[in-house]
Amino acid sequence: MQTVFLVLLLIAAVVAANAVYAKFNQVPVAFLQIGAGLLLSLIPLYRHFELEPEIFLFVIISVLMFNDGQNTSLHKLSRNIGTTMSLAVVLALITILVVGTATHLLIPQFSLALALALGAIITPTDAVAVSSITTKVAIPDRVMETLENESLFNDASGIVAFNLAIAAVVTGQFSVWHGIGNFLYVFVGGILVGLVLGYVIVAGRIMLINMRVDTPSVIVPYTLLTPFVVYFLAEAIDVSGILAVVATGLIHGIQSDRLRLTTSRLQIVMSTTWSIVASILNGIVFVLLGVSLPSVITHLRQRDTGSVAVLVGLGILLYVLMTLVRFLWLRFDLARIRAWDDHEKTRNAFVVALSGVHGTITLAMAFSLPLTLNGASFPYRNDLIFVAAVVILTSLLVPTIWLPLTLPKQVVKVTEAELANAKSEMVASAIKMMQARHGNNPTTSQVIMILEGQRVLDGRPSHTQLTELFDQTYAVERQTVDQMVAGGELTPELAERYMRVASRTRIQNQQTFWQRIGLFFRFVVVGKWSMSKKARARRKLFRQYKPRRGQTREQMMHRNRQLWGEMRSVEQKPYAAVIQFLNDHGTTDNQQAIGIVRRAYDERHRRLSGERDFQEAQNELLIEAFQLEYNFIQSQTSRKQYDPELANQLYEQISTDQLVYLQSINAD
Structure with a gap:
């Protein structure tokens, strides 16, 4: 029961950090989540809190990697497959070797296998973390696409290399040729298993759709269980469970058109569910970093008063080394991003190098280090976690400060003010037409209240x-x-x-x-x-x-x-x-206040008059009102009052509202 309570507090901390970020987005959400974790660490229950390492790989990483896979465009991936593999596999392995060797030379107490494990931990990049710190700058589309594709596979490369390094630490033996052969078996085998299981699982889901068994209560759990099943089966035959769930996710992405042959309600539920799950899991990892940091630092200080300073310096040095390797790799065309001239090539290489942000996967691998080795505490576990934390924080801070100085600001095609104003005009026009056609009967008033909900209004009316x-x-x-x-x-x-x-x-x-x-x-x-x-x-x-x-x-x-x-x-x-x-x-x-007062009188009127069975009439009026909004947008666009981007956003708003409102009415 205590563990359940602690996990619920972690989720609550994620929610609180996300709520603060919604209002104060000047600070990357990862920092807010780490801060929430630091606050939780003050609670005595968290002083000795530890999740089993296997939980991170099985419960957190597998789900996140599957979600990344199913959201990846196969067309974009295949178009840049050479660059992606160069960065995600070749560069990742070279970086692990460089970082591991440098760490072993600088701190001989770290065995080579342990140093390579550290390299595997801090090598994977995180496209989600990149997005969180670049919302206000215009990263070139080709660069962002490259970063997203890279993060999909270098996570898997890092995890496979990490498992091999940990195995070497545990056994004390490592053969280069055996390691290469094992890497290929685990890497390629994981992909093949994931492809096969992906097709089987997608076929099963399509069968359910064809049998009309496609309700959210069936399909949503079916899909959520997919990464767990795939990971478990792949690990059972000693191939990469992470690569297997990535491959399965890609199959889901490829088959997305066929999987969309179901109700719109289910599509919205699925999309929303995965978005929330991914956000919560990402946030939990950063909250756990904040929870664990005070304990890690305390253990390091108890062992040696100079350990913390040495490890901070090591983390910063390794970050600089990895950034330099990434820059040189791209600048000398070992991985190509199309550019018009040398200046653009240098800029792209610089942006990709700085955008090598490390986040969720790095933390998850650090926390998945074994707690014990041969019956004793795992040596230098706290050291590796602390170095990983320093690398993550440095990789978040540097681009947050530096990229806005080198890249232009993000150009917003449609500002929030423009969208709010357009919505207000659209709703006002529809309301005016509805009142002119149908008067002020209760059903029309109820429809008008629904339309009023489309407006973008700040705050609440005063008392x-x-x-x-x-x-x-x-x-x-x-x-x-x-x-x-x-x-x-x-x-x-x-x-x-x-x-x-x-x-x-x-x-x-x-x-x-x-x-x-x-x-x-x-x-x-x-x-x-x-x-x-x-x-x-x-x-x-x-x-x-x-x-x-x-x-x-x-x-x-x-x-x-x-x-x-x-x-x-x-x-x-x-x-x-x-x-x-x-x-x-x-x-x-006074739009909001008018709406609240109108709602109170409409409710009283329906209660007194006994008019409760007006769903069908309301449904018909809603369809008419939404059509009036469509007509208004078309009219404004044809008169050049609204540009196509603004019109598209308004169309999307109407389509979503129409689906949600009509389904909620029918559900009642």
Whole structure:
């Protein structure tokens, strides 16, 4: 139970860091996640927290690599397969040898096998980490494509080399030729196993689709289990489970068109699920780094007061060495990225070298180092984890500072302000047309509320603004009811009874959250109501519907139906007057407040009138409203008011909203 609680705290820390990043994106999210981990390390439960090393490979890396594989474009990969293999396999292996040799020479206490294991840990790059630190600069498309393809396979290269190095550390023996042969067997075998299993799993999923067994409750777990099954089977025959899940992911990407032959709802659920899972797993690794760093540093200081400084220097030196090797490899065309001239070639080589950011896979491999060796603690495990952490932090900091100085700023084709303004115009046009065609009946009002949700609005309306609007709508109701009494349509008693209902609508919606909590406290704990004017009105209203002494159940129900019938007969004109008032007084500044007030009155109207079965009519009006939005965008585009990029984003917004809203209505 304690382990479950600790894992849930890790997830909560990831969520908190992501929430902070959503508001303050000047700092890469990886740093925020590490900071969240440092805060967790203050909790006593985390002082001796360790996950089994196998969990990282099986639960975290396999899932992330499968997701990367299924999101990789095979066309782009095949077009640059030579460059990808040069960087991801040849350069990765050379870098491991260079880093391992340098580490062994600088720190002889590290055996060559252990030093090579360190090289395998810090060699893989992370395209996701690159994206997180380059959101504000314009990295050339060819360069970014190269980095993404490289990270897909050099992760696998690093993991295979890491496993071989750890095996050499454990056994104390290593043969170059045996190592090369084993590497090829594990590498190629993993790919072949993944391809075969990928085709089998995809065929099974297509069979389920053809059998109409393609509900999210079946397909989503089926796909989520795929990397675990593939990894387990591949490791069972001693080939690379990581490469197997990458190959299986690629097969899923190749077959994506056939796999899309299912419901749109399932496609959205699948895409969203994988996005969330990948984000959480990436974040957990960085949070764990923050959790583990204080403990690692403490152990290093206990052993030798100079260890931390030496290892920091080693980590920075190894980062510089790897960056230099990457730059020279590309500058001398050992891996080619198409360029117009030498200047562009040098720039591309420089950007790729600096963008060799190390992240999730590096951390996961560091944490997957064995806890023990031959019954004793694994030697220098904390040292390797700390060096890996230094390399990761350095590789994140350097490009964050340097790339914005050398690359142009990211040019946003459509700014958030432009998109928000266009959405507001689109929604306003559709609302105006819907009101002109169908008036202000409840179904139309409900559709208008849905359309209002498409607007991009910041913050929430102030309590003062809402209070003022509810006061105004209450005054409109009072004026309308008074006119009905003057015209002989209502008796004064029935008018007063209705205004008590109207007063309840105003009071309920004007109270803040804390006022409701206070009211609950006074009623439940103190045992009495506050005798304010509004409270007395509420109590009087509630007593109206309280069963009288001696009444039977049938008599009480008949009386309540009579009261509701009276309210229903009165409510039509005041409701119409309120909706007309809200339509006439809507501005850009009070859109959200108008929507909230309208929703409160619509809900009361449906409750009083008993209109609950209006789904079909609402569905039809929604389709009409979305079509009006499509027409508006086409009109604005043809008149050159909207450029194609803005129009495409608006089309995408409408398509997504149409799918989500209509399916939610049908689900109800």
